[in-house]
Amino acid sequence: MTITTTTARLEGKVAIITGSGAGLGAECAHVLAAHGARVVVADINFESASETAAAIVAAGGEAMAWRTDVTSEDDIRAMVAAVIARYGRIDVLHNNAAALDTAQRGADRDVCNVAIEAWDRAMNVNVRGAMLCCKHVIPEMLKIGGGSIIHSTSGFGLLGDVTLTAYAASKAALMQLSRSVAAQYGKQGVRSNAIMIGFVINDHAQKSVPQEIKDILLAQHLTPALGHPRQIANVVLFLASDESSFITGDTLAVDGGFTSHSPAMVPLREFFERMGSNKL
Numbered sequence: 001m002t003i004t005t006t007t008a009r010l011e012g013k014v015a016i017i018t019g020s021g022a023g024l025g026a027e028c029a030h031v032l033a034a035h036g037a038r039v040v041v042a043d044i045n046f047e048s049a050s051e052t053a054a055a056i057v058a059a060g061g062e063a064m065a066w067r068t069d070v071t072s073e074d075d076i077r078a079m080v081a082a083v084i085a086r087y088g089r090i091d092v093l094h095n096n097a098a099a100l101d102t103a104q105r106g107a108d109r110d111v112c113n114v115a116i117e118a119w120d121r122a123m124n125v126n127v128r129g130a131m132l133c134c135k136h137v138i139p140e141m142l143k144i145g146g147g148s149i150i151h152s153t154s155g156f157g158l159l160g161d162v163t164l165t166a167y168a169a170s171k172a173a174l175m176q177l178s179r180s181v182a183a184q185y186g187k188q189g190v191r192s193n194a195i196m197i198g199f200v201i202n203d204h205a206q207k208s209v210p211q212e213i214k215d216i217l218l219a220q221h222l223t224p225a226l227g228h229p230r231q232i233a234n235v236v237l238f239l240a241s242d243e244s245s246f247i248t249g250d251t252l253a254v255d256g257g258f259t260s261h262s263p264a265m266v267p268l269r270e271f272f273e274r275m276g277s278n279k280l
């Protein structure tokens with residue numbers, strides 16, 4: 001990826017992206033840096049954070065890697081202090097980190113069978129962590145007249161489903177956290193929006209999901225294919241930039257239409273195909 005100044009939609013801005021060592025967060029880090037942002041690649045996995053930051057720098061961008069466990073308020077406090085020491089400001093916070101590894105997903109099942117550790121971890125990482133990042137970043141945004149906060153959520157946070165109980169509750173809470181931030185600090189220039197992401201194939205968590213499940217999910221997306229990380233990063237770029245300055249308190253579906261249609265649509269489509277007509 002080459003850095004060009006003509007596309008520098010985030011020139012002068014500093015962006016923290018949690019969980020950006022791998023997956024969608026890493027793609028967001030690359031895209032925001034390619035548009036002129038100085039990017040803080042924050043992740044519990046310092047090795048992956050360092051690799052992502054090094055790749056951004058090698059491509060001509062500006063980035064720093066920082067090890068942060070978002071469940072630790074001390075870690076977040078230290079991260080904010082380090083970013084201010086290095087860059088002097090924080091304009092963008094992307095709450096992207098989530099506990100999504102195979103062990104977590106395996107333990108986060110229906111209500112009667114969810115492991116309490118999995119419930120606690122989902123809540124601690126996915127929503128408490130995001131709240132702590134807001135708590136410590138917003139005061140820095142207020143000093144410079146505002147900023148943009150983006151929260152990565154999921155259709156699981158809106159619709160009922162048969163598994164991932166803790167993940168779903170944490171993402172619903174994150175959507176509400178976003179609205180609280182928008183309401184509380186909007187007059188002081190801080191915007192807060194959630195993106196409700198569909199199924200996006202990446203090299204990390206989604207790799208281990210069985211093909212049969214991917215096919216089921218694809219049938220419910222209205223697009224020809226499941227998502228690609230760049231499609232998410234482009235929306236994060238828009239929300240991070242001043243181009244979206246009149247959007248706040250919203251949850252944008254970036255999900256290929258997954259949450260936009262009737263639950264009967266897929267079986268109906270199959271029925272009509274069998275009948276050779278869609279006359280009701």
Ligand SMILES: NC(=O)c1ccc[n+]([C@@H]2O[C@H](COP(=O)([O-])OP(=O)(O)OC[C@H]3O[C@@H](n4cnc5c(N)ncnc54)[C@H](O)[C@@H]3O)[C@@H](O)[C@H]2O)c1
Pocket residue numbers: 018019020021022023024025042043044045048068069070071095096097098099100101125129152153154155196197198199200201202204205206
């Ligand atoms: N990929 C999808 O299909 C999809 C769909 C809906 C929503 N999302 C959301 O998008 C975001 C990114 O998802 P992804 O697929 O890239 O996941 P991923 O598992 O590939 O990446 C998550 C990153 O978060 C980091 N992380 C985990 N715990 C952390 C902690 N305590 N502190 C700091 N960092 C931590 C991991 O090390 C990893 O780098 C998540 O919020 C997820 O819920 C993804």
